[in-house]
Amino acid sequence: MGSGEFDLIARYFAPLAGSDGPAYGLSDDAAILSPPAGYDLIFTKDALVADVHFFSDDPADLVAQKALRVNLSDLAAMGAKPLGYLLALSLPKNMNEIESWVSDFTAGLKKDQDQFGWSLFGGDTVSTSGPLTLSVTAIGTVTKGTALRRSGAKVGEGIYVSGTLGDGALGLKCLKDNIDSPSLIKRYHLPTPRLTLGQKLFGIASSVLDISDGLAGDIAHICGLSGLGASIESKLIPVSDAAGKILESFPAYNDLIWNGGDDYELLFTAPDHMAEKIKDISASLMLPLTKIGHMTDKLEVVILDDKGKNLLQGQRGFRHF
């Protein structure tokens, strides 16, 4: 890739940094941040590879928004407010119409910068013989000492999820199988990071994470860190109307509800006396918060059907480190 193309990229990215932001319009190779007093900083990093985490021919603005949102979801799970992000972009050497792609991609970044109130702190652009690859490092803030953690669940506490599960994974199935379901496909392309919910859970939830790999795999993280197990009733897992409709036609997809990943809803545990507060938060955010089970002292995760049979096959999604 010639230096001219990198100049092009710089021209599209520099406006996202803002000349008065910590990255000084990307003129230096680094950003300088005076951390706000009284806050902790949260760092998280997720990489996305074309045809693993998104399709090469997905609209570039949606790829940009998804890359930001999976990271924003990690911030949400810590109760953090987004501050800024760094972006590494590996562009295929043989990529066609690079200017138009970069223009759409940066338009997507801009949309989610405006929506979530953060900005570009810096990054790097390289060329690759492989698929388009993105890596985002997200930086957020929480009031000192109030970051939510994955550990801390206790026996008997309720297990809650926000929103509905399985939509992202079913959206992906619809895309692959050419099934017409715009709302599910949109949930796959554009997850909603539950930032406001995360910011309200301090002092209420004993452990929190965002569901990226699927409910079954992700509750196992909470169990592992707490030295506990989880018992979930499948009929309590909230499913959207659109997902319910697809599952009527394709019952074989049912396990995507807990094994599918790409939900980006928050999964949290809380003691029973917090139930009213959780209801209030749900009402104020107009977001369902559903109790789907409870923590146990048996070191295993079970998802039970109506007859008490464990539906889990022991499958697990990708692990992040």
Add this chain to the structure above:
Amino acid sequence: MGSGEFDLIARYFAPLAGSDGPAYGLSDDAAILSPPAGYDLIFTKDALVADVHFFSDDPADLVAQKALRVNLSDLAAMGAKPLGYLLALSLPKNMNEIESWVSDFTAGLKKDQDQFGWSLFGGDTVSTSGPLTLSVTAIGTVTKGTALRRSGAKVGEGIYVSGTLGDGALGLKCLKDNIDSPSLIKRYHLPTPRLTLGQKLFGIASSVLDISDGLAGDIAHICGLSGLGASIESKLIPVSDAAGKILESFPAYNDLIWNGGDDYELLFTAPDHMAEKIKDISASLMLPLTKIGHMTDKLEVVILDDKGKNLLQGQRGFRHF
């Protein structure tokens, strides 16, 4: 790639985070940092792709160290002290002997964590159909308000470089052409980030950057940001004995001295009355700091030979944004 292999990776990476560090042994998907009072934070990010920035069959520990060091060099150019880093690793789906590679790779990370006094804050591991790709986000600290910048050079100021130039690019040539020069090849594999030098340049240098793309391209960044030009005398550019020897046999490689990249030396400008202080720093660090030219008001970069001919061909290296 199965989840078992990702468990393996997690096992090798978790010890690098330290259970009492901000990443809590990587148990959460994010790190929590209480920023030290009185300091600014510096963020920088560089991506490396196999067979673009290093060879697929390079020893894994050297790949790890190079990935950290190119980022440490960016911190050095800001006058920062390393604090921590996040790492995204895209591993080829068909990779052989993954455990042995990851073991060597993490050993390389450990070596440079110990040498430079920083630690792993988090990251992500994904699989790719393309080449192995790394992205590192480095976080450093500087005393509030003392970060070095690329802008600020003034007409007549001296242009200085640390160490010797061209070694990295010539080392790469030696590797490719099977020329025996261990010291140059080592300079290519293991650049030395000039962290201590960077930390001493506040109040002395008017602009600083690290030479990653080659002297000619990088001085153009300083010129662009200052609205100035640069005049450099080729005979003043410091060259190592090993490089001098190779250039005697291969005079065609001569332009790698200013166009080659991979130097990771610091390039800075300073007014003449700082010359003594710069000599003192050079002596205390046992590191050559050589004046190679001066800033001009003609908006161009020239590198002059003995007869006053401009050696620059207008070539430029990759641009970072």
